[in-house]
Amino acid sequence: MLLPEDDRFKIQLEGWLRSRHAFILLAASRGKNGFGTGTTPLRKEAEKKDILIGSGAINPAYLNDTQFATVLAQQFNSLSPENELKWNFIHPAADHYNWEPTDRLVDFAECNKMVVKGHGLISSCCNPDYLVNITDPALFRAAMTSHFEAIMHRYAGKMDRWDVVTEALATQGGGLQENDFYKVLGPNYIAEAFRIARAADADAKLFINENMVESLPGKRQELYDLVSGLVADNVPIDGVALQMHITEVPVVPGVITQMVSDYYALGLEVTIAELDVHTLNATLQTQIYGDVVDEALRAGITDISVWGFTDKHAYTWLPGAKPLMFNETYHAKGAFYAVHAALEDLVSAH
Numbered sequence: 001m002l003l004p005e006d007d008r009f010k011i012q013l014e015g016w017l018r019s020r021h022a023f024i025l026l027a028a029s030r031g032k033n034g035f036g037t038g039t040t041p042l043r044k045e046a047e048k049k050d051i052l053i054g055s056g057a058i059n060p061a062y063l064n065d066t067q068f069a070t071v072l073a074q075q076f077n078s079l080s081p082e083n084e085l086k087w088n089f090i091h092p093a094a095d096h097y098n099w100e101p102t103d104r105l106v107d108f109a110e111c112n113k114m115v116v117k118g119h120g121l122i123s124s125c126c127n128p129d130y131l132v133n134i135t136d137p138a139l140f141r142a143a144m145t146s147h148f149e150a151i152m153h154r155y156a157g158k159m160d161r162w163d164v165v166t167e168a169l170a171t172q173g174g175g176l177q178e179n180d181f182y183k184v185l186g187p188n189y190i191a192e193a194f195r196i197a198r199a200a201d202a203d204a205k206l207f208i209n210e211n212m213v214e215s216l217p218g219k220r221q222e223l224y225d226l227v228s229g230l231v232a233d234n235v236p237i238d239g240v241a242l243q244m245h246i247t248e249v250p251v252v253p254g255v256i257t258q259m260v261s262d263y264y265a266l267g268l269e270v271t272i273a274e275l276d277v278h279t280l281n282a283t284l285q286t287q288i289y290g291d292v293v294d295e296a297l298r299a300g301i302t303d304i305s306v307w308g309f310t311d312k313h314a315y316t317w318l319p320g321a322k323p324l325m326f327n328e329t330y331h332a333k334g335a336f337y338a339v340h341a342a343l344e345d346l347v348s349a350h
């Protein structure tokens, strides 16, 4: 619809005023130096090489904290929510979707020229009773389809990639987790989820997200067997998202490179989706961050996200650990500089 010039200007102005905070942040992120780090922002180094450097675990409420929002917009070119897209959070009652928190993240990302990854279509937690009480497979499948469609249609063109299934395998390996989806649909729930997701959004990249495969060789093989089976069955999957929550023990050199090459041979992408390092040893933490990102980039990974960036809002199972790249008062730690150096040193993305 064409509006008179004045009205169009008014609408634009109102939009600007509503999001003025985000625009101020964008302006800040264009500065040469990342606020207080003494060097360029991570996203600036990444963008020279077409790399996504993101932060997951973004609870929209954290954006109320100006420092949090400033560092997020300044350092990262991708974000994903923490729990807000998990079933219980976004779809707490059969007839009600709670869009507001995720909409807020998407708006923030748009204003700050960031992309958004959807996380949580199927996760191992957070499923409401109205869903898990459905025992008939056809009805369960219908519930899954309408849930995926509602969410993926709303965010089509706004979320460029999704973790469709998260943590399909048992934590230590040894078979599939018998989660709420497995219980009703059996092991085929994974293939079904990807098919429903592709039908709901033909353009978004679809990932299977898994933990601990970098440190457990048996589980690594199981994931490979699972994913290569999906590919053989023509299931629409674009890649593997490695969580990479690392606790104390460095990843054996070469493991990331091997995974990238194995999945590449299947026509799939590998990403790092939730990197963080849980240890009380700051030197070891710096080294692990640097080594992981360095090897990942050299292997050709172009999409790396951390699971949060400030220890102020960290999710850890190791008491006392401060797993992220910035401390509680937003000062960059050794891990930040190690990641920065890895991005800077990379000659070019593959």
Ligand code: XIL
Pocket (backbone or CB within 6 Å): 057, 082, 083, 123, 166, 209, 243, 274, 315
């Ligand atoms: C975590 C959240 O960070 C916590 O707030 C929540 O209590 C539990 O889930 N892998 C995942 C994430 O894919 O969804 C998990 O997020 C962390 C592990």
